Amino acid sequence: GNSVTQMEGPVTLSEEAFLTINCTYTATGYPSLFWYVQYPGEGLQLLLKATKADDKGSNKGFEATYRKETTSFHLEKGSVQVSDSAVYFCALLGSSNTGKLIFGQGTTLQVKP
Amino acid sequence: NAGVMQNPRHLVRRRGQEARLRCSPMKGHSHVYWYRQLPEEGLKFMVYLQKENIIDESGMPKERFSAEFPKEGPSILRIQQVVRGDSAAYFCASSLPDGGIGQLFFGEGSRLTVL
Numbered sequence: 001g002n003s004v005t006q007m008e009g010p011v012t013l014s015e016e017a018f019l020t021i022n023c024t025y026t027a028t029g030y031p032s033l034f035w036y037v038q039y040p041g042e043g044l045q046l047l048l049k050a051t052k053a054d055d056k057g058s059n060k061g062f063e064a065t066y067r068k069e070t071t072s073f074h075l076e077k078g079s080v081q082v083s084d085s086a087v088y089f090c091a092l093l094g095s096s097n098t099g100k101l102i103f104g105q106g107t108t109l110q111v112k113p
Numbered sequence: 114n115a116g117v118m119q120n121p122r123h124l125v126r127r128r129g130q131e132a133r134l135r136c137s138p139m140k141g142h143s144h145v146y147w148y149r150q151l152p153e154e155g156l157k158f159m160v161y162l163q164k165e166n167i168i169d170e171s172g173m174p175k176e177r178f179s180a181e182f183p184k185e186g187p188s189i190l191r192i193q194q195v196v197r198g199d200s201a202a203y204f205c206a207s208s209l210p211d212g213g214i215g216q217l218f219f220g221e222g223s224r225l226t227v228l
Contacts, residue, residue, distance in 0.1 A: 034216075043117070043204055043219035044156070089155060099144055099208055100169055101217060105155035
């Protein structure tokens with residue numbers, strides 16, 4: 001079945017550091033891939049998405065490229081801020097597109113001033 | 114603000130009681146999803162509903178859990194005879210009729226604590 005694996009957290013960085021959160025997936029066909037962010041006490045918000053191989057999703061300085069050859073969708077940001085502290089979830093939507101997202105376990109990011 | 118509305122935000126129940134969690138989707142959204150987030154874990158899919166119809170309930174426990182999305186009113190996730198292991202955050206999400214290509218809009222969650 002479809003699954004998503006993320007690097008374990010927490011990830012602790014200093015402000016302005018470079019961020020990478022790894023995400024790999026297992027899926028049949030051609031899934032769509034997503035990153036969601038959850039700030040403390042809130043629900044999840046869509047951060048970015050990519051619907052086909054080699055697409056790059058980007059938003060708020062975050063980027064992720066859909067790599068079919070490595071089945072990966074790593075999240076990157078060149079310079080993190082304290083306000084980026086949150087839990088980040090990688091997710092996929094299978095090619096059958098029933099609307100059911102499969103989430104990774106989440107990676108907590110802590111950015112220190 | 115026409116976001117996804119969940120209530121109650123926090124619910125405390127004793128073992129054996131019933132918990133009812135409500136979700137009103139975003140305006141214009143006819144698809145509702147329920148996810149459960151256990152402490153220190155990711156979100157696990159529970160059920161996917163359209164109005165008056167359950168589309169996919171493959172993530173629902175076989176007993177004590179049920180969900181509905183009536184023609185009028187909010188979606189309800191009902192947990193009968195709660196146990197301590199039901200303590201979790203329950204998130205509702207909604208999407209456009211085409212599934213929004215995976216773009217789900219989430220509520221702020223209902224945090225259930227079972228004493």
